[in-house]
Amino acid sequence: MPVLIESARLILRRTEERDLAFVAEAESSPENKPFIGQWSLDEHHEALTDPDLLHLIVQEPGGERIGYVIVTGLRDPNLSVCIKRIAIEAKGKGYGSEMLRSLRDWLFQNTGVHRLWLDVKTHNARAQHVYERAGFRAEGILRECIKVQDTFESLQIMSILREEYERLL
Template structure:
C-alpha cells in the first residue's frame, strides 16, 4: 500500500511501508545525517507508522519514483492545530529536494491537516537546514540550550515555526 499523500512538480510524499524502515534507519545513520537527525530503532519507526497522529512519509521524485528521503510529522490530530515537522532527511543533497519537500509539507500541514502552526527544532550546527527554513519563512522562536547529546557533546536546538497566515501570505 503506497498511498500518496501529496505531490508537486518535483517530489511526492507517500506512506512508507514496514519493509522500508531499514532504509530509513540507514539514512538516519548516514555520516552526512547522523549528527543532525534523531536515531530511532525499528520498533520506534513501526510505532510511528501505526500512530494516526503521525505522518511517516517517503519522499520520491515525481519523475522516475526514486526515493530521495523521508519525513515525519507529528501532531496531525493536535487539538491546538500545532503540527511538528519532526524529521526531514534528504539523501541527495543540493538537488532542491529539501526545499520542494518543505514546501509540500507546509501545504499538507496547512491545507490537509488544518494546522495553525507548523514548528520544528533543528540542531544549531545544522546551518544548511536553518538557512533553508529561514528562507522559506520560518521564524526563530528561541534556543533550547544543550538539550541533546551527540557523542560526548551537548548541542543546542533552535526552535522555529511558521503560522498558517504567514504561509498563506507567501503563496
C-alpha cells in the first residue's frame, strides 16, 4: 500500500482490512483503553471506505505497526478537520509526538483545512502536553460528557488554526 505520510522514523499509510485485528487490539489495550473511544470492527471496517475519513496505520519503516490514527471531517464545509483517535502502542519513544507533527503538517500542506482540532480526556495530561507542543491550544472543556460505567468524564477541546500553524514554520 502506498505511503501517505513519511517522517524520519515513521510511515503513515491507509489502514487495510488485514490491519483491523491490530487496530482492535491497540484500541482495547490496557494502556490505551482508558483514554480513547472504542469502535466495533464493523465501524472500523466502514471507516476504511468513508471519503470523509482517513484511517491510517502508523508504522516503522521496516513495517512494524506501532499504532493507528483516525481523521474525520475531510469534507467539512467549514474546513474544520478532527483528529478523532490516536492509539500508539510503543509508548515513551516519541512516536506519538512525531506522528502528530507529521499528520498536522500533511493536513495543512495538502488540504484546505482551516482548523484542526481534537478532544482529549481531562485526566490525560501526557497527551495534552504533546498536543500543546504541536501548537494546539486549549479551547474549553466539555464537562462530564462521557459516561464510563457509573461515572462521567470530561473532555478538553484543543485546536490549531491555519494562521497559527503558519507562524510555527
